[in-house]
Amino acid sequence: MSETIFESYTNKNVLITGADGFIGSHLTELLVKSGANVTALTLYNSFGNHGWLDYIPDQIHKSVTIYAGDVRDSAQMFRLTRDYDVVFHLAALIGIPYSYEAAHSYIDVNVHGTLNLLEAVRSNRVGRLVHTSTSEIYGSAQTRPISETHPIHGQSPYAASKIGADQLSESYARSHNIPVVILRPFNAFGPRQSERAVIPTAIRQILDPACDKIKLGDLSTTRDFNYINDTVRAFAMIGESNNIEFGTAYNAGSGVETSIHRVIDKLLEITKCDKKIISEKSRVRPKNSEVRALVADASRLKKATGWTCETTLEDGIHKTIDWWRNHFANGLVRRNKSFSI
Numbered sequence: 001m002s003e004t005i006f007e008s009y010t011n012k013n014v015l016i017t018g019a020d021g022f023i024g025s026h027l028t029e030l031l032v033k034s035g036a037n038v039t040a041l042t043l044y045n046s047f048g049n050h051g052w053l054d055y056i057p058d059q060i061h062k063s064v065t066i067y068a069g070d071v072r073d074s075a076q077m078f079r080l081t082r083d084y085d086v087v088f089h090l091a092a093l094i095g096i097p098y099s100y101e102a103a104h105s106y107i108d109v110n111v112h113g114t115l116n117l118l119e120a121v122r123s124n125r126v127g128r129l130v131h132t133s134t135s136e137i138y139g140s141a142q143t144r145p146i147s148e149t150h151p152i153h154g155q156s157p158y159a160a161s162k163i164g165a166d167q168l169s170e171s172y173a174r175s176h177n178i179p180v181v182i183l184r185p186f187n188a189f190g191p192r193q194s195e196r197a198v199i200p201t202a203i204r205q206i207l208d209p210a211c212d213k214i215k216l217g218d219l220s221t222t223r224d225f226n227y228i229n230d231t232v233r234a235f236a237m238i239g240e241s242n243n244i245e246f247g248t249a250y251n252a253g254s255g256v257e258t259s260i261h262r263v264i265d266k267l268l269e270i271t272k273c274d275k276k277i278i279s280e281k282s283r284v285r286p287k288n289s290e291v292r293a294l295v296a297d298a299s300r301l302k303k304a305t306g307w308t309c310e311t312t313l314e315d316g317i318h319k320t321i322d323w324w325r326n327h328f329a330n331g332l333v334r335r336n337k338s339f340s341i
Contacts, residue, residue, distance in 0.1 A: 009036040013037050013085050018132075022193045025051070028060070041067050078124070089130065094134075097285070114164075130181055134159070138151070146294065183235060192323075217280065219277075222292070224256060243305065255309075
């Protein structure tokens with residue numbers, strides 16, 4: 001986790017929905033280190049765990065107030081959102097392949113859940129709501145780099161659900177004067193990311209002696225990869241800036257376009273791995289759903305907050321590989337052991 005400290009958060013009351021996830025757990029760490037009073041909403045489950053929050057350092061974990069619940073529960077959102085300086089809304093269903101099978105669930109969580117939070121913020125005293133968008137809402141790049149004025153295309157049910165949530169957030173800012181701002185991260189990666197994403201699934205298969213091949217999808221697409229420390233810095237900066245416009249979206253990306261193939265080559269080079277790579281049909285999106293290219297124009301965010309990426313792709317990859325190696329060495333790997341899905 002980055003040692004960046006944001007003193008403006010000292011003694012601020014902050015709520016993070018989806019704090020049990022990849023980005024949410026890192027944002028929790030950053031804001032606790034910055035002196036915030038952090039309340040974390042995690043998804044209730046019968047196992048009694050709190051996702052990736054269970055893996056953050058103990059001294060950070062003990063400083064966090066954790067509530068298990070669900071953004072789909074409007075009454076709980078009303079009770080939970082009272083008297084916060086900033087609410088960061090990251091709770092969402094994010095797996096693109098699963099959205100093809102469970103579109104109703106994506107609407108329930110991503111659209112209705114966001115609506116519940118907006119209504120709760122409207123009724124309660126909240127200084128600012130930071131809503132999390134995704135670069136997937138742009139679809140395949142028609143112009144490069146992609147600015148916030150780029151046309152929107154829902155090329156998957158996941159993207160469509162996030163478009164709905166974004167539009168609701170904008171409408172509540174403009175219709176009800178809700179202090180909501182939309183942060184649109186491009187492809188974050190780093191420690192604790194789900195193996196649904198290409199970098200962690202590739203690293204896991206590269207390092208796992210039980211895997212004699214590396215099963216991946218389409219390697220020809222391009223993305224704008226951003227190390228997790230830079231992504232959570234963007235959240236922190238947009239949550240504190242006095243120069244942002246409510247109801248407006250801000251891209252967070254490096255502006256560097258890299259093919260998946262090049263990323264995999266770099267992973268193989270760093271790890272000195274010679275395993276064969278095979279394309280697995282189940283990992284390839286439907287033809288008209290695949291987003292071919294994404295690269296950000298983040299000049300609007302830079303102008304408003306001063307944010308830029310500080311970590312190169314290669315440095316971020318090295319740090320991510322080191323994390324995975326440590327987890328293998330300590331027997332802490334807990335994600336999928338089957339790569340057929």
